Amino acid sequence: MDAEYYKHKILEMLDNNEFYCEIAENNDKKTIQKVKRLLKDHQTSSDITTKEADFLTDFDFRESVFYGLPKIHKSKTITNAIKMQNNAYITCIKPDDLKFRPIVGGPNAPTQRLSHLMDILLKPLCSEVKSYVRDDLDFLRYLPDKVNQDAKLVTMDVTNLYTNITTDLGINALKYWINKYPQNINSRFSREFILEASSLVLKNNTFSFNGKHYLQLKGTAMGTKMAPTYATLTLGYLEEKMYEKARRQFNHQTAQNIKNGWKRYLDDCFIIWNESDANLTVFLDIVNNLDPNINFTLDESAICIPFLDVLISKCGENITTDMYYKPTDTHQYLHFSSCHPGHTKRAIPYNLARRVCTIVSDNEKRNERLHELKASLIKQCYPVGIIDDGIKKALALNRENLINPPTGRKTIFKQVLKGGLKVT
Structure with missing residues (x-):
């Protein structure tokens, strides 16, 4: 990729004053002091042990860096170049329709360890979100073998989810889930600590690009540990409103179908729609009015539609699934002559x-x-x-x-154990 072109595209993003602002200097030392003050305030209430406080603050923190991942699968210019050139390596120097996913890479950012703790504490709440899908394997469990012949396959996508979640919305969502399911939160940690710590992580996302320092004003960083869990809970909070609006707008059966059939992985949503096109338009209007900053786009088909890595097809009443590969996927798997084990x-x-x-x-x-x-x-x-x-x-x-693998599989999460944070 042309370096000047890339720099220009990233600076275009950072020049958006709604989301980012330039700051005079690296604020990491000030941020770590905020973390220390928060932990000191809550050590007296037994939320945090001395060892945990040391782990969360006593490390060689470094400033995060900002970069953009090119969304090549959404660029028609690149897709057409792949078809025309028919090669594993294509020439497409400055595609005019290429967009980038903003990433704040900060594995040693001052808030990253605190963010990791928040992720551990909040993740158990995700299982209470009705629409929650963990991965494509989990999604397959929800798909029926047969559907109504007139049913449509519908997917929706949230536009720039991470950067469009305002902190007020996100914190209100966390309050909702913590208050509703307090048994899912480790009893050693107070509601106040979790909310204050989450707010600190969200409001102190600083980074550098091209020799300048920036602060993210809106949304959460795609790169901080708690981001996926936070986004899942925030949209789950909005979905609770969606179910209520659907109950008032549609008949009982339609509202129940929405509640039971709506599935989501982060910002990707799926539902089998058994109602009229007019009702689908009404439903799209409902989801697009849940929050002024959260917008959904819609795709529908009576034949087939992709969701995650799965291509769902409908033939009459029957549902089948197949592999889905993006048009830009060239299947360049790891070469056997590589130096991997x-x-x-x-x-x-x-x-x-x-x-x-x-x-x-x-x-x-x-x-x-x-x-x-x-x-x-x-x-x-x-x-x-x-x-x-x-x-x-x-x-x-x-x-x-x-x-449907056997139950009792070893969890992939680190667990917060009574008596201290287990660090590995």
Whole structure:
């Protein structure tokens, strides 16, 4: 990518005074002092132990940096270039319609450890959000095998979710969930501490770009630990209002269908719509009036529609699922000659094949996707024997068990234990 073009596009984002402002100097030392004062205030109430306070503040913090991830799959210029050039590497120097996802990279930012603690404390509340989908595997569990013949497949997407959540809205959302489900919060931590700490993280997102320092004025940083959980709870809070508005606007059955059928992964939403087009327009109007800063776009189809990595298709009453790849996906998997450990490379064919066997519901289509996968891996110099062995092992698995694995799996979260924060 042309460096000057990239810099120009990022500065365009940072020049938006609604979201960012330039500051005179690096504020990280002031921010860490704010964190220390917060922890000192709450040590007396046993929210924080001395060891925890030391862990949250005594480290080599560094200023965050701002960068943009190009949304190449949403650029028609790049998509057309891929089709025209038909190559793994394309020439498209300055696409005029390319947009960037703003990332604040700060693994050692002064608030990052506090943000991590907030993520641990707040994450258990996500299970109370009716629409919550953890990943595409979780989504597959909610899909029915059959639907009404006249039903439509509908997806909605929130425009720039992270940067459009105002702090007032987000904190009100956290208050709502904490007050409604206090049993989901570790009893050692007070409501006041969690809200104050979350507010501190949200209001002190500073970073640098091109030698200048900035403060984010609106939204949360895509890069801070608590951001996904915070966004999930905020939209879940708005969805509670949505269910109530739907109950008043539609009949009982329609309102229940919305409440039970609306599923969401962060800013991506899905529902099987059994009502009229007029009612769908009304519903879109409802969701777009939940908050003045949160806007939804809509896609619908009576045949097929993508959601996450899944292509959902409807044929009559039957629902089937297939792999979904963005138009810009060139299937450039890790090359077998790379310097990664041997066991990592040997596991790739199996894990990719297992994913195909999980998502693709039709056996004929599954075999077609596995054949395509084999071809892609051969291009990356994977030995045919390793590929075939991985596919064979994946095919031996029962799809029902893949979608519904045994309960009691080891949690991937770090846990806050009674008596102290477990740090690993």
